[in-house]
Amino acid sequence: MMKAAHRDTLSAGYTGAEETEEERAGGGPTLEQLEHELKHEQKKHFWTMVVRNTLFFLSVVSAAVVILVVFLFPVVQLEGTSMSPTLQNGDVIVSVSGTKIVSGDIIAFYHNNTIFVKRVVAVGGDTVNIDSDGVVYVNDVPLDEPYLEEKAKGSCDVALPYQVPIDQYFVLGDHRSASIDSRHAAVGCVGTDMVLGRVACRIWPLGRIDMF
Numbered sequence: 001m002m003k004a005a006h007r008d009t010l011s012a013g014y015t016g017a018e019e020t021e022e023e024r025a026g027g028g029p030t031l032e033q034l035e036h037e038l039k040h041e042q043k044k045h046f047w048t049m050v051v052r053n054t055l056f057f058l059s060v061v062s063a064a065v066v067i068l069v070v071f072l073f074p075v076v077q078l079e080g081t082s083m084s085p086t087l088q089n090g091d092v093i094v095s096v097s098g099t100k101i102v103s104g105d106i107i108a109f110y111h112n113n114t115i116f117v118k119r120v121v122a123v124g125g126d127t128v129n130i131d132s133d134g135v136v137y138v139n140d141v142p143l144d145e146p147y148l149e150e151k152a153k154g155s156c157d158v159a160l161p162y163q164v165p166i167d168q169y170f171v172l173g174d175h176r177s178a179s180i181d182s183r184h185a186a187v188g189c190v191g192t193d194m195v196l197g198r199v200a201c202r203i204w205p206l207g208r209i210d211m212f
Contacts, residue, residue, distance in 0.1 A: 073097070074196050075203075076108050076115055082173035082180065083117055086147050092204035093117070095197030101169065103138065106199040106212055109171075109190045117199065118171035118181050118190075119147075122164050129161040130183070134176055137161075152176040156183040167192045 029037070078091045086106070087093065095108045105120045122128045122138045129137040134151030136143045145151070154176050164170045168189035173179025182189050201211045 073200075074108065076117065076196070077204075078117055082175050082178055083119070084175045085149050086119075086174045087117065087202065088208075090205075091202050091208070093199050093202050096200045097197040099198050101195065101198055107169070107171065107190070108196040108199060109194045110196060111187060111190075111194065115196060116171075116187075118173050118179070120169045121172050122170040124164050124166040124168050126170070127161050127163045128170050130156065136172070147174055148176065149174075150177065154179065154183060157185050158183060158188075164189055169195075 074095050074097065076093050076095060078087055078089060078093065081089055083106070093108070101107060101120060101123070103120055103123055103126075106117060107120055108115055108117050110116075121136055121143060126138050127140070129140075130153050131137070132153055134153045136145065162170070168191050170182045171190055172181045172183065181187055199212050202209060
């Protein structure tokens with residue numbers, strides 16, 4: 001009897017172990033479920049990497065745009081009418097840094113922590129004179145200035161004729177009667193180290209986009 005009881009106990013214990021394993025097998029994930037979960041995790045990882053790489057790319061592009069705008073292609077919005085009719089109050093222009101500047105170019109430059117936009121009429125070594133009718137002479141040759149609506153000597157407190165120092169520019173606004181520029185000792189000539197860039201185009205307003 002003892003042995004029989006012992007065998008019954010073993011048999012019962014064995015049967016219980018089989019049922020527990022079957023229950024565990026029946027309640028756990030199938031192979032298809034594991035493969036599906038693996039694919040899901042792989043897809044999640046893929047899209048996480050895509051988002052990270054995209055954000056990194058956009059941050060690099062944004063930084064590059066900032067560098068270009070600040071250092072190579074400064075964008076300036078005009079205030080005032082000293083460059084009318086060529087440029088108007090509120091116009092947004094793009095300038096290009098590091099380019100050669102010649103007579104006739106429009107430049108943006110710093111003066112007393114303020115950005116000015118004027119036209120170069122003479123460069124270093126040139127001699128400038130302006131007669132009572134507002135005709136500008138450079139090296140005794142009158143300038144052809146089709147961009148002007150009217151000529152005026154305007155307010156001028158520098159001694160004329162005036163020789164432009166080397167590495168400097170004599171600048172005038174296109175609205176001669178209203179512009180404060182190199183005709184005034186308070187502004188004077190513009191040194192090369194003051195130049196922000198040569199004005200290349202107007203990008204606003206959209207109806208007046210233009211190249212210079």
